[in-house]
Amino acid sequence: MHRLAGPNARLIGKPGGLHELTTPAIVLDLEAFEQNIGVYQQQINLHGLRARPHSKSHKCAEIARRQIAAGAAGVCTASLHEAEAMVGQGINNILITSPVVGAGKLDRLMQLLKRGAMVAVVVDDREHAASMAAVANQSGHVLDVLIDVDLGMGRTGVSNIESALQLVNVVCDAEGISYRGIQAYSGRVQHINEFAERDLVYTGQLHFLSALIAALDKRGLKPAIVSGGGTGTLALDCREGILTEHQAGSYIFMDVEYGAVNLRANDAVAPFATSLFLHSTVISKNVPGRVTIDAGLKSFATDGPLPRVIAGAPVGATYSFFGDEHGCLTFPTPTDCLPLGSIVAFVTPHCDPTINLHDYLHIVRHDTIVDIWQIVGRGVL
Amino acid sequence: MHRLAGPNARLIGKPGGLHELTTPAIVLDLEAFEQNIGVYQQQINLHGLRARPHSKSHKCAEIARRQIAAGAAGVCTASLHEAEAMVGQGINNILITSPVVGAGKLDRLMQLLKRGAMVAVVVDDREHAASMAAVANQSGHVLDVLIDVDLGMGRTGVSNIESALQLVNVVCDAEGISYRGIQAYSGRVQHINEFAERDLVYTGQLHFLSALIAALDKRGLKPAIVSGGGTGTLALDCREGILTEHQAGSYIFMDVEYGAVNLRANDAVAPFATSLFLHSTVISKNVPGRVTIDAGLKSFATDGPLPRVIAGAPVGATYSFFGDEHGCLTFPTPTDCLPLGSIVAFVTPHCDPTINLHDYLHIVRHDTIVDIWQIVGRGVL
Numbered sequence A, B: 001m002h003r004l005a006g007p008n009a010r011l012i013g014k015p016g017g018l019h020e021l022t023t024p025a026i027v028l029d030l031e032a033f034e035q036n037i038g039v040y041q042q043q044i045n046l047h048g049l050r051a052r053p054h055s056k057s058h059k060c061a062e063i064a065r066r067q068i069a070a071g072a073a074g075v076c077t078a079s080l081h082e083a084e085a086m087v088g089q090g091i092n093n094i095l096i097t098s099p100v101v102g103a104g105k106l107d108r109l110m111q112l113l114k115r116g117a118m119v120a121v122v123v124d125d126r127e128h129a130a131s132m133a134a135v136a137n138q139s140g141h142v143l144d145v146l147i148d149v150d151l152g153m154g155r156t157g158v159s160n161i162e163s164a165l166q167l168v169n170v171v172c173d174a175e176g177i178s179y180r181g182i183q184a185y186s187g188r189v190q191h192i193n194e195f196a197e198r199d200l201v202y203t204g205q206l207h208f209l210s211a212l213i214a215a216l217d218k219r220g221l222k223p224a225i226v227s228g229g230g231t232g233t234l235a236l237d238c239r240e241g242i243l244t245e246h247q248a249g250s251y252i253f254m255d256v257e258y259g260a261v262n263l264r265a266n267d268a269v270a271p272f273a274t275s276l277f278l279h280s281t282v283i284s285k286n287v288p289g290r291v292t293i294d295a296g297l298k299s300f301a302t303d304g305p306l307p308r309v310i311a312g313a314p315v316g317a318t319y320s321f322f323g324d325e326h327g328c329l330t331f332p333t334p335t336d337c338l339p340l341g342s343i344v345a346f347v348t349p350h351c352d353p354t355i356n357l358h359d360y361l362h363i364v365r366h367d368t369i370v371d372i373w374q375i376v377g378r379g380v381l
Helices: A030-046 A061-069 A080-088 A103-114 A126-139 A161-173 A195-218 A234-240 A351-355 B030-046 B061-069 B080-088 B103-114 B126-139 B161-173 B195-218 B234-240 B351-355
Strands: A025-029 A075-077 A093-096 A118-123 A143-150 A177-185 A225-228 A276-284 A290-293 A308-311 A318-321 A327-330 A343-347 A360-365 A368-374 B025-029 B075-077 B093-096 B118-123 B143-150 B177-185 B225-228 B276-284 B290-293 B308-311 B318-321 B327-330 B343-347 B360-365 B368-374
Touching: A025 A030, A030 A061, A030 A234, A030 A360, A061 A075, A061 A080, A061 A368, A075 A080, A080 A093, A080 A103, A103 A118, A103 A126, A118 A126, A118 A177, A126 A143, A126 A161, A126 A177, A143 A161, A161 A177, A161 A195, A177 A195, A195 A234, A276 A351, A308 A318, B025 B030, B030 B061, B030 B234, B030 B360, B061 B075, B061 B080, B061 B368, B075 B080, B080 B093, B080 B103, B103 B118, B103 B126, B118 B126, B118 B177, B126 B143, B126 B161, B126 B177, B143 B161, B161 B177, B161 B195, B177 B195, B195 B234, B276 B351, B308 B318
Parallel strands: A025 A360, A075 A093, A093 A118, A118 A143, A143 A177, A177 A225, B025 B360, B075 B093, B093 B118, B118 B143, B143 B177, B177 B225
Antiparallel strands: A025 A276, A276 A290, A276 A343, A290 A327, A308 A343, A318 A327, A360 A368, B025 B276, B276 B290, B276 B343, B290 B327, B308 B343, B318 B327, B360 B368
């Protein structure tokens, strides 16, 4: 087995090799993927934003490289572990979008700075800011810091102007850390399917963000960076012009979840195309009207909608989970069947945790596997 | 970062090192784990069974080695990929418990035989049996085969005596494959919580299995191996004496799901102890009555019950998912809080897909990390 490309490495470059892929395997349609990167960067450029796509969606250094080549300033990671994986592959401009807490993690963070990586972090607590400053100062580094602002989800961040101002003051006063701006990401809003409703909720949140920025500005603390946004709010972030840096992740793939989200007002055609698929094989067919396939809850994320059949099965076939390693494909008529060994392709349910289950992305142009990219950041330490 | 032991490698052997673990990290209590292996093997020996524990639960070669050292004949794997990972680590006696379908996978299977591994497979289709035989024959190998029998779940296997007999005949007649017996695993029954109800359902399924074995015996085709069973049916499998080989997996860990299953009739104390835990860190505390921790749906399986707090938080604290990398810990009283950096320990919801999310098992005796074992079989290709 090829250590860095997995058991399908021998298929790279072979015409029609896609049909010989051993499964379950995730497949990236290169054309759709490249188109998505281009469309996103074009939007970002048009509105004077900077792109800092979120690599939590892909955890793949080669994708980060391509996003940066297209114009992104760097990438976001959700965790220190992901940042380490990216730096290990030469991606050196990173914002870790969750607080890095604990002595062991701060040590590891200092190691990244020592290696010359430009890693910025977020903070939402005064004592934590002081600890980070002490550690960085002792290591002889200056750590770039964004104040994490809570737009209403209550997960991380400061949620009122008073706390934010106090925290900015702590950060500005401490040696070892440098105030670079704020982060304001709104998670749940991204998945409000209807544009008008999403617009209404998000605009309300952005009013708070604008007031905070004005309050900072008044005190000579105007944030140089205002980082946030996602695939779901891209059109709104472009229209509102409050963010300076945009963190979308899923736009490169488009999953079943985002397929249901109306990304623009009066949108006839979605701006992004589905590029990510999972291929699975029929392994048993002894029950009329259905077959068992080799993709279950260790292949697909289970937190979102169900995977959607896209090719290789009768129209109307539906997927259901059938244990850790198995899925059930139910046909609309009981006389339908598929031979053993048939390949069935799916749109993935929720792309981030689905990618996280896999080691390799099979890169496809038409039906040829042109490359295999490793998902270096998977695993959750 | 230590490539084979992850970022916590430096803590191995350090007294109290458990408290310095960077998280999210899964932790194995060695004492409880060793006790579980011992209790299981003792039960198996007492009833004249052979143990072939299912490594789909742990995907860890070191655990397989210990199960074999305790008396197991070998291990089961759910997939060819897991079998390759095990053989790569020197575990050479394997039953792959799902049909291995497709030319690419059969090639890979032949590679395992060529390396000298004793790998047996299951089959539930006559044409598939013939294809496997042809491939094995052409490679100059004889592949050991069990007939997969469906006890009622309808996932894989033959579900009636007539089909089973026809399939056994195909296997016996073909060169390149060797009829070694049958596999009869009943999945959903394992998780019927009440012993009496589980007993009733499973006993009904075993009547069919006995009838099948009798029919085979009558034709001179008595199966040498009857492989099946799980943690939930262990007591019943021991009592009934129909299986020759037992495939339990979760008994080594015991998760929230199995914690709810009454494993023996009139059982005051469960035979197995919880040995597997996830440690997580408090990373944000700006909302009264709850904190955000660094373990979300990339750390815990989402298909089963919720993770259960076991240590490090006020009594009554409950977990809820809060996105890919975050969990929410809600306290019973709004004035409760935990400092940033606090470690909270959980019993894992469903152990198999939880383990599959992680790269390293941290092996703990009291509060010292005595070793770190790699989860070599994770990833789903």
